[in-house]
Amino acid sequence: MELAALILATVITAATPLVIAGLGEHVVERSGVLNLGVEGMMIMGAAVGFAGAVLLDSSWTGLVIGALAGMAMAAVFGLFALGLATNQVATGLAITILGLGLAGLIGQPFVGQPRPPLAPLEIPGLVAIPHLGPALFRQDAVVYLSLVLVLAVGWVLNVSRAGLVLRGVGESHVSAHALGLPVLKVRWQAVLFGGLCAGLAGAYLSLVYTRFWSPGMTAGRGWIALALVVFAGGRVWRLMAGAYLFGAILIAQLHAQAGAIGIPSQFLSMLPYLMTIVALIVLSLAGRRGAGAAGSLGQPFVPER
Amino acid sequence: MKKVVLGAVAALALAAGPAMAQQKLKVGFIYVGPVGDFGWSYQHDQGRIAIEKALGDKVETSYIENVPEPDSARAIEQLARTGHKLIFTTSFGFMEPTLAVAKKYPDVKFEHATGFKREKNVATYSAKFHEGRYVIGQIAGKMTKSNTIGYVGAFPIPEVVAGINAFYLGAKSVNPNVKLKIVWANTWFDPGKEGDAAKALLDQGADVITQHTDSPAPLQQAAGRGKLAFGQASDMSKFAEKNILSSIIDDWAPYYVERTKAALDGTWASKDTFDGIAKGKVKMGPYVNMPDDVKAMAVATEQAIREGKMDPFKCPVVKQDGSTVECKGGDKLSDEQVTSMNFYVKGIDDQLPK
Numbered sequence: 292m293e294l295a296a297l298i299l300a301t302v303i304t305a306a307t308p309l310v311i312a313g314l315g316e317h318v319v320e321r322s323g324v325l326n327l328g329v330e331g332m333m334i335m336g337a338a339v340g341f342a343g344a345v346l347l348d349s350s351w352t353g354l355v356i357g358a359l360a361g362m363a364m365a366a367v368f369g370l371f372a373l374g375l376a377t378n379q380v381a382t383g384l385a386i387t388i389l390g391l392g393l394a395g396l397i398g399q400p401f402v403g404q405p406r407p408p409l410a411p412l413e414i415p416g417l418v419a420i421p422h423l424g425p426a427l428f429r430q431d432a433v434v435y436l437s438l439v440l441v442l443a444v445g446w447v448l449n450v451s452r453a454g455l456v457l458r459g460v461g462e463s464h465v466s467a468h469a470l471g472l473p474v475l476k477v478r479w480q481a482v483l484f485g486g487l488c489a490g491l492a493g494a495y496l497s498l499v500y501t502r503f504w505s506p507g508m509t510a511g512r513g514w515i516a517l518a519l520v521v522f523a524g525g526r527v528w529r530l531m532a533g534a535y536l537f538g539a540i541l542i543a544q545l546h547a548q549a550g551a552i553g554i555p556s557q558f559l560s561m562l563p564y565l566m567t568i569v570a571l572i573v574l575s576l577a578g579r580r581g582a583g584a585a586g587s588l589g590q591p592f593v594p595e596r
Numbered sequence: 597m598k599k600v601v602l603g604a605v606a607a608l609a610l611a612a613g614p615a616m617a618q619q620k621l622k623v624g625f626i627y628v629g630p631v632g633d634f635g636w637s638y639q640h641d642q643g644r645i646a647i648e649k650a651l652g653d654k655v656e657t658s659y660i661e662n663v664p665e666p667d668s669a670r671a672i673e674q675l676a677r678t679g680h681k682l683i684f685t686t687s688f689g690f691m692e693p694t695l696a697v698a699k700k701y702p703d704v705k706f707e708h709a710t711g712f713k714r715e716k717n718v719a720t721y722s723a724k725f726h727e728g729r730y731v732i733g734q735i736a737g738k739m740t741k742s743n744t745i746g747y748v749g750a751f752p753i754p755e756v757v758a759g760i761n762a763f764y765l766g767a768k769s770v771n772p773n774v775k776l777k778i779v780w781a782n783t784w785f786d787p788g789k790e791g792d793a794a795k796a797l798l799d800q801g802a803d804v805i806t807q808h809t810d811s812p813a814p815l816q817q818a819a820g821r822g823k824l825a826f827g828q829a830s831d832m833s834k835f836a837e838k839n840i841l842s843s844i845i846d847d848w849a850p851y852y853v854e855r856t857k858a859a860l861d862g863t864w865a866s867k868d869t870f871d872g873i874a875k876g877k878v879k880m881g882p883y884v885n886m887p888d889d890v891k892a893m894a895v896a897t898e899q900a901i902r903e904g905k906m907d908p909f910k911c912p913v914v915k916q917d918g919s920t921v922e923c924k925g926g927d928k929l930s931d932e933q934v935t936s937m938n939f940y941v942k943g944i945d946d947q948l949p950k
Binding site for chain 1: 629630631632633634661662746752777778779780781782783785786787788789791792793795796797799800802811812813816820834835836949
């Protein structure tokens with residue numbers, strides 16, 4: 292492959308966990324719930340998914356188990372934030388801290404065990420496209436799954452009735468409740484979906500991206516996913532674009548260093564975050580008013596009896 | 597009545613005196629990464645375990661892992677406040693916080709790894725990793741086919757810069773055409789990013805990767821592409837059995853046991869300790885996946901360094917700009933010059949970030 296194609300291939304793998312985790316949180320926030328526990332759910336997915344993969348000797352099973360572990364953490368969040376209407380910010384932070392600790396404990400026996408890579412899935416025909424073919428169409432299956440997820444979530448949220456209900460619940464839970472919509476049920480489903488995605492993203496990190504488990508290995512990617520949701524401003528395509536932009540700058544700066552172009556590495560390391568801020572400013576200046584976070588984001592809902 | 601109470605208090609204090617002396621010595625550790633990084637922090641923790649094994653019930657050890665460098669003062673102070681009398685802070689970035697806390701707790705002994713600032717109650721210690729890096733540099737110089745070697749660095753601090761220079765000088769000594777590409781990850785531990793840095797180097801033509809970050813990710817990425825690499829801080833063979841060439845292993849255990857003993861019997865004094873292959877603080881992992889002549893060369897170099905016949909920074913050392921570095925250590929650079937190194941040697945085609 293040529294250098295540009297190689298870079299593109301790396302960017303795609305770097306962006307994929309961000310896309311998946313961001314997508315889950317996007318749905319959660321559309322339903323009016325703010326779950327700051329993405330990092331915690333992600334690392335649980337990474338640890339439990341890795342453990343499952345080693346014990347059952349199957350990376351695929353590991354990915355599924357990791358996703359379920361993320362969902363279990365989301366269920367704990369839901370129990371408090373939805374069931375007991377606790378403060379969502381505090382609950383989410385608690386989930387992150389709990390997840391980081393618990394994952395370290397669960398992963399302890401698996402530290403330092405290597406895993407074989409996931410075989411890349413070639414898309415016949417397309418992979419033969421000159422230059423870009425191998426980079427785009429010889430990726431692992433999770434990359435394609437993430438793209439399917441983007442389309443599916445975009446469709447459900449924007450076209451389907453279920454999506455309309457979810458957005459309605461997020462916009463104003465009082466009105467939605469008055470209309471007879473099952474606010475808490477919808478939010479539970481969104482929160483569990485968010486956990487599933489975060490868990491899958493975490494398992495992708497430990498099983499495909501780095502292929503070993505190590506405590507703290509998510510290294511803040513859950514927070515980046517959360518930032519991407521803000522960046523997306525309610526639009527799924529923008530979330531994906533943001534993740535890829537972020538990944539692209541991250542990888543490009545490493546290549547710029549390897550090419551010794553003489554820009555301070557500290558500046559280059561800062562670039563992805565700087566670009567995120569710049570993009571946010573540009574988008575918010577250019578964007579329509581009103582298109583942002585869901586109306587009742589972060590407010591607990593207690594149905595009147 | 598008052599007198600009696602006072603007397604009682606005095607008696608109590610007297611009784612408490614010897615009891616205190618027999619109390620366990622609490623030894624604390626601050627790690628920059630998780631103990632499970634299988635690299636830097638893992639090896640320090642092996643040293644902590646060695647203290648417990650060697651000194652048994654005379655000591656009690658504890659550690660705080662994943663301590664971010666800018667925020668480390670709180671963690672160090674927490675150990676000092678909870679009765680730890682000997683505290684090891686095991687990353688360069690803990691230097692100023694360690695000194696600041698040491699000032700507030702003059703009766704607590706501190707040991708700071710890889711730093712250069714000492715106080716009455718702050719000792720420093722490091723290992724001559726650069727000796728090991730010279731050996732693996734020679735191996736890399738022999739093994740590269742593209743004559744391009746990739747180097748993943750954490751931060752441009754003297755310890756890492758000296759490692760890069762020693763590595764390059766080693767490679768250059770056996771292969772005059774070798775080129776070094778350097779990428780700074782700007783993190784000690786982020787497997788994803790470290791791996792991406794290695795990928796970038798591989799994509800740009802490097803066929804041997806070496807790293808000065810703490811996780812096995814760069815090694816594993818190289819292995820994934822069928823390229824060669826080295827382990828860092830601990831023997832990382834199991835992560836890439838067919839692609840690892842060797843590892844530089846840090847062995848802190850003897851030093852930690854020695855210093856804890858010194859603290860126990862009251863002979864502890866602040867000093868700087870800087871040794872390498874000769875004292876066994878730096879060890880080389882098995883030399884594998886290489887032809888016999890390369891292995892023989894590596895063994896010979898390691899032995900020569902152990903016997904003091906060879907040094908990576910043998911004078912003259914020439915800087916990038918062509919000027920010769922003043923030789924303060926006899927026929928080689930002094931320890932001080934190595935631990936404060938802030939220049940690349942001639943031949944490295946990159947700029948050192950300032």
